[in-house]
Each structure stands twice: as C-alpha cells, then as structure tokens.
Amino acid sequence: MNIHPTAIVSPKAQLADDVEVGPQAIIGDNVVIGAGSVVMARAIIEGYTTLGTGNTVGYGAIIGTPPQDFAFKPETRTDVRIGNNNTFREYVTIHRGTKEGSATVVGDDCYLMVAAHLGHNVSLGNKVVIANNCALGGYVEVHDGAVLGGGNVFHQFMRIGKMAMVRGGTRFGKDIPPYAMGDEDNILAGINAIGLRRAGVPSETRLEIKRVYREYFRSGLNFGQALAKIKESTWSPMVQEFISFVESSKRGICPMHQSKGNRGEDEAGE
Numbered sequence: 001m002n003i004h005p006t007a008i009v010s011p012k013a014q015l016a017d018d019v020e021v022g023p024q025a026i027i028g029d030n031v032v033i034g035a036g037s038v039v040m041a042r043a044i045i046e047g048y049t050t051l052g053t054g055n056t057v058g059y060g061a062i063i064g065t066p067p068q069d070f071a072f073k074p075e076t077r078t079d080v081r082i083g084n085n086n087t088f089r090e091y092v093t094i095h096r097g098t099k100e101g102s103a104t105v106v107g108d109d110c111y112l113m114v115a116a117h118l119g120h121n122v123s124l125g126n127k128v129v130i131a132n133n134c135a136l137g138g139y140v141e142v143h144d145g146a147v148l149g150g151g152n153v154f155h156q157f158m159r160i161g162k163m164a165m166v167r168g169g170t171r172f173g174k175d176i177p178p179y180a181m182g183d184e185d186n187i188l189a190g191i192n193a194i195g196l197r198r199a200g201v202p203s204e205t206r207l208e209i210k211r212v213y214r215e216y217f218r219s220g221l222n223f224g225q226a227l228a229k230i231k232e233s234t235w236s237p238m239v240q241e242f243i244s245f246v247e248s249s250k251r252g253i254c255p256m257h258q259s260k261g262n263r264g265e266d267e268a269g270e
Contacts, residue, residue, distance in 0.1 A: 004041075016053075031064070034084070047096045048077065052084035052108075059090045067098040067120030069138065079103035083126075086110045094118045098138065107144070119156070131168060143178065145199065161245050163199060165192040174254045178242045179209050187257045188217075205238055212239050216246070217256040 003009055003021040013027045016035035021027065025039050028046035034053035039045065043057045047064035057063065064080045066072055078097035085108055088094070092112045097103045098120040106118070107126040116130045119137045125144035130136075134148050137156035142148070146160045149168030160166070161178030171185045179196060183189030191213055196206050212235065216226045227246060235243065246253050 022059075028064070047080060049080040049082070049096070051082045051086075054085040055082060056087045058088055058092060061088045061090065061092040061094075063088070063092075063094045064096050065093070067095045067138070069098045069120060072098050072120075076100050078120075080105075082106040083108040083110075086112070088112045089114050089116075091115045092117070094122075095120045097121045113150070125162070145195075147195070155251075158251050159245070159249070162241060163192060163195055165195055172254065174252045175245070175249045176254055177245050178238075179213075180254070182254065183257055186254050188254050189257050201238070205236055208236055208239055209242070212242060213256075223253060 001015060001017055001019055004023045006023045007021045007025045009021060009027045010029045012029040014032040016033060016037070018035055019033050020038045022039060022041035024042045026044045027039065030048045031045050032050040033039070034051055036054040037051055037056070039057045040059045042059060043061045045057065045063045049064035066074065077100060080094055080096045081103050083106060086106055089112060091114060094104060095118065102121055104118055104120060104122050106124045109126055110124055110128045112130045114132045116132070117135045119140070121139045122136050123141045125142060127145045128142050129147045131148060131150035133150055134152045136154045139157045140154050141159040143160060143162040145163040147165045148160070149166050151169045152166055153171045155173035158173060159175045161176055161180065163178060164176045164180045164182065166172070166176065166182035170182060172182060174186050176182050176188070179191050181189045181192050191209055193206065196209070212230060215230050216223070219226050219229070221229065227243070230243060
C-alpha cells in the first residue's frame with residue numbers, strides 16, 4: 001500500500017494492498033477501496049462508500065458526503081456503491097443516498113470529467129460518460145452507454161436511456177429515451193446514429209430503431225396512441241427496450257424537434 005505521509009486514512013477503512021493514496025487525501029472509517037485503485041491528492045472519501053477495483057479518484061474529488069436534502073438526518077445510514085474501472089476527474093462530487101438503506105450507485109467503466117456532480121440516489125449504468133460541470137439531481141437514472149455533454153442540468157427523478165447522447169449546455173426534466181439525441185432544453189433531435197454504429201449495432205437493427213422512432217414521434221398520434229400501435233408489431237430486443245422505457249415513464253418523454261427530427265436519422269447513412 002502506497003499512502004502519502006500527509007494523507008489521513010482511518011485505521012478502520014479497508015484498502016487493498018496496492019491502493020495508492022496521494023498527499024492530503026482523506027479516507028473515512030467506513031470506506032472500502034478495491035485493488036488497483038488510486039486516490040489522488042486532496043480527494044475526500046467518507047461515509048459508507050465502497051469502490052471496486054481499478055478506480056481512479058481525481059484531485060479534490062469528494063465522494064460519500066451527506067446529500068443536499070433538508071430532510072436528511074445525520075444518523076441515517078446510506079451508501080455510495082461504485083463498481084470497477086471508473087475514472088472520476090478533478091473535483092467530481094458524489095453524494096450518498098438520502099433515505100435509510102438507500103444508495104447512490106455507479107456501475108463499471110464510467111468516465112466522469114471535471115466537476116461533474118451526482119446528487120443523492122443517482123444511478124449510473126456501465127460505460128457512462130459525463131462531461132465537465134454536468135449536474136444530476138437526486139434519483140436521476142442514466143442507463144448503459146449514455147453520453148452527457150458539458151454543463152448539462154438534469155432534474156431529479158428523470159431518466160436517460162441506453163446509448164442516448166445529450167448536447168452540452170442543455171437542461172432536461174423529462175425522460176430521454178434509449179438511443180436518442182438530446183439537442184435543446186427538453187427537446188430531441190433524432191437518434192444517436194453515430195453512437196449506435198460505433199457500438200457495433202447492426203444496420204438492420206439501426207433501421208428498426210429509426211422506424212420505431214418515426215412511428216412514435218412522427219405518426220401524428222399522441223404518445224399513448226403511438227405506443228399502442230407500435231406494440232401491435234414484433235420488434236427486436238433493442239426496440240423492446242425503447243418500448244419498455246417509454247411505457248414506464250413517469251415524468252413524460254421529451255418530444256422531437258419539428259425541424260431537426262431527422263438529423264440523427266440522416267446520419268445513419270441508410
């Protein structure tokens with residue numbers, strides 16, 4: 001274990017033998033850090049926080065502090081649970097859950113850039129990328145492979161679907177469905193065709209996603225009617241994921257921009 005002499009590491013903390021801890025970092029009593037992880041200078045990890053293997057916690061990052069919730073009581077036991085091979089760059093902040101027994105959760109292979117913020121009870125899937133100064137309110141869900149642009153603001157309880165991409169400098173309070181391009185405040189601009197292609201999604205599946213988007217957003221029906229019509233057909237598993245997502249939405253689905261709705265579809269090259 002390589003711990004800098006100016007670091008403050010609780011003797012109760014559980015660190016794997018090869019964990020590195022930089023100057024003036026602080027690690028609290030109930031922290032568990034897995035093998036191959038690095039905690040850089042002046043980072044703070046406290047509370048009931050567990051990090052898996054191969055994680056990097058950048059300079060000045062703060063993980064496991066109490067939530068920004070007026071109803072939170074200091075004696076409440078809540079957690080932060082982080083998987084493997086994640087990178088948290090400088091000044092990232094991750095707050096623990098707010099209700100007894102709850103947690104803020106990060107999956108595997110995520111990359112959070114400078115000053116990204118995860119509020120209490122946020123849930124990230126795997127391979128999520130969050131750019132600089134992006135703020136996620138409490139209970140936000142981000143599904144696998146989503147990419148969130150710099151300076152974005154996401155309202156509490158909303159969801160961002162699998163492999164969605166969101167342009168920087170925008171605000172969202174409604175759900176962004178799987179494979180979508182978030183373009184303006186609560187507005188979509190087609191599908192994330194380039195991201196789907198780069199992820200190796202076959203052309204026939206991309207065409208099917210394109211088709212279901214047109215039927216849902218461009219049929220002239222309201223969302224409920226469009227969904228009912230879509231469900232009359234048989235679809236591939238990726239489209240079924242879209243259907244399940246919009247069907248379970250509580251905050252509503254972002255609409256498509258009327259003048260930009262085909263931009264992502266045109267990029268599909270099909």
